[in-house]
Amino acid sequence: MFESLKPGTPDPILAVLGLYRDDQRPHKLDLGIGVFKDHSGNTPIPKAVKAAERRLLEQQTSKAYVGMAGDLAYNEAIKRVVFGDLDLGDRCASLQTAGGSGAIRLMGEMLNASAPGARVWLPGPTWPNHAPTLATAGLSLETYPYFDFGSQSLLKEQMFAALAKAGKGEIVLLHGCCHNPTGADLELEDWHRLTDMALAQGFLPFIDLAYQGFGLGLEADAAGLRHMASHLPEMLISASCSKNFGLYRDRIGAAILIGANAASTSAMRDLLISRTRLAVSMPPAHGAEVVREILSDVALEQSWREEVEAMRLQIQGARQALADQLRSLSNSDRFDFIAQQRGMFSTLGISAEQVACLRDEHAIYLVGNGRMNLAGLRADQAEPLARGLLAVMNAED
């Protein structure tokens, strides 16, 4: 049966993880996989999550299936996190998914069911899972210029010029905030311009919101997509609770659908539900219940908001500490971009040899072309990291 089966390609991050685990050097530093770590190197469970879980443990009386649409109160509550006060009424629906990834895959399938093989424009670079997930759903892919590693700057005009060619029936994927892997985000005025382009040209924005709260804050990080949502007839959002609720392994996110009218939105939602039925029959409960519990209690929500803000400030502090070390050790402002970029990641744009040299000679683990997870950096590690980076980058520049 399986003689001709080709093994799937493992994610290169997993290989890095294995090497890190086997590394015996006590000062080894893992900036590879994208999880937040506290000062003791642990990926914490937010207090609000623990409190919600305690309540669920006490209150839950059954493990019978939840309904096909999952947790309805969660589906409503997550819209409030994403949209704030913006109420789109019955033009907007939300459905719980297995993380942000589940939302991307399901909405990819929905797009392909509606317009087979439709073109999706992805930023270059983007999260490595975007292209294979959307291609597997049947869509065709196009890249628009987004970022230049050499100058560590956005390629805005090239981006707008490329997207001027995106027309009706095409999809443009944008990172809502904290762009992965570059940490370089669009300004509000860029969102305004893209909104005008979408209105004039008819393309459909698909916003991937995986790090809300980690950039400028929970509200500011959603400002761009909120502007779009309040002006455009149609739009899709994949939201993730992995990072900002610390619920990585519980796999909870949402597919948020904005349609031209209530009937269109309802058709989209029904299609997602029927695809969920085919894929997993019934949705899981735990992650959605935890988030719903937090968002339905004023005190718990406040505590969660404060914890998100604390994570954001820690990441910002790590960024600043590394930029300061690099500035003083290199006597240049060449690395100041690290303090200015947002969210968990910055990417140095270095060669595979330089990444290997950082690992082999300095016990510093990065992925790809030098993507660093700044949310994994403790203050006391900024100096050795800066020294390692400079040794490798100056040696091979």
Ligand SMILES: Cc1ncc(COP(=O)(O)O)c(C=O)c1O
């Ligand atoms: C840009 C982006 N989108 C989506 C995701 C999906 O996150 P999850 O499926 O864990 O919610 C990630 C996770 O790393 C990401 O970086």
